[in-house]
Amino acid sequence: MKTIVLFGCVLGVLCAEGKVFRTKLGHSVTMECGVNAFSSSLKWEREGTLVQSILQRFGMPVKGSGSTDVAKRSKLKQNTNLEINPVKPEDAGPFTCTADKTPHEHRLVVVSVSPWPSADLLLGSSTQLHCQVYGLTSGSVQWKRPNGRQEQSQTVKLAPVSRADEGTWECIYAIDGEPQTESLVVRVTEPTPSTTTLLHPKIPKGDINTTCPTCGHRTPNSTKPWLDLQWWVWVAVGVGGLVVILLIISIIVMYKRIKRRKKRLLQMKNANQMKPKQYCQCRHQRPTAAAKTQQGRRREKPSALPLQPLLTQ
Structure with a gap:
């Protein structure tokens, strides 16, 4: 029991x-x-x-x-x-x-594994790898390099970065005695070599033909720098040129339209000045002399009838 x-x-x-x-x-x-x-x-x-x-x-x-x-x-x-x-x-x-x-x-x-400033590194640059574990009650945090060597720290500083630093880094810690890992991939690339050339280098006297056989000759890119422009620059130039052309065409069309309108108004003004003046004519005309005579005759009173003798019975 x-x-x-x-x-x-x-x-x-x-x-x-x-x-x-x-x-x-x-x-x-x-x-x-x-x-x-x-x-x-x-x-x-x-x-x-x-x-x-x-x-x-x-x-x-x-x-x-x-x-x-x-x-x-x-x-x-x-x-x-x-x-x-x-x-x-x-x-x-x-x-x-x-x-x-x-x-x-x-x-x-909570585990946080992060590179600073980035996991994509340039050869010869510097960076830091951080591994932080929040909530651990005991134990330590350490890094394991791609070659197997361990770093007894939660932060590793790489300066300068070499080819040996490229690969998978592991952050190692333990929870209740059981090992845990978090991986971080580091990539290393070589920096792009600069292509700047001198157009007119200074050549010592006596060494013109021996030390620098190509001095004094410009490269094709240096003579035509506009060939190295990005595509969006060409697009912007083309759009700007098209806008300027449309603006010029609109200005010319407006100028001709205004000039044509002024010419039409001037013609209408000249046509109005060439027309004869019309004066107002009264509807009721004054009667002539003959009409007056006729009217006078019409208005004469009729002659009185002759008196007749009264009949007597």
Whole structure:
């Protein structure tokens, strides 16, 4: 009986033992609570600060209002798992998932591997490789070169960069005694040689034909520098020339139209000046002398009839 009880206690401890979740800086991570279902309530906390919680009775998750913004960047998946997107350095550390008053402790480790200023390096330049692991409780961080040699530091400075630095670098660290690695590929290229030439180099006297047989001769690129222009420069020149031509054509057309209109107005003005003047003629003309005589005759009173003697009876 004691063996069965002891086995049950050990099994409970193992079930309650948390996991370590590892992710890269800026990526997303989903942490499992350790249970697939719950009967009353479930909540996620980070160092005592509420991040997410849900009640089975309501079924709606509630975000915490802590001092950190991890609650704003997190959500519950399948009602038990916690997803954080994107992950920041301050998110690293312990998390507690409590399901039906049973806590499950977990830990988040955030890894950041970055070159500065870039992973594409020029031969002879300088750079720094950084490997930062947030949330580790113990252990150290070190680099492993492409040739297998290890650097006991989380920051490696390469100055100057050589061909031996090209390849895959590994950032090595340990979580609970288990080694973990993050890779970084470094590429090394040779710098482009400069093609600048002197047009008129100074030649010592007596060495004109021996030391510099090509001095005094210009290269084709130096005589025609416009051949080295980019394609977008030619496009800009062409568009600008087309705009200038269209502007000149529009100015010429407007000038001719205005000149034609002025000429038409001048012709109309001259035509109006050549027309004879028409004076107003009265409709009622004064009567002539003959008409007056006739009117006078018409207006004469008729002669009186001769008096006849009265008849007497």
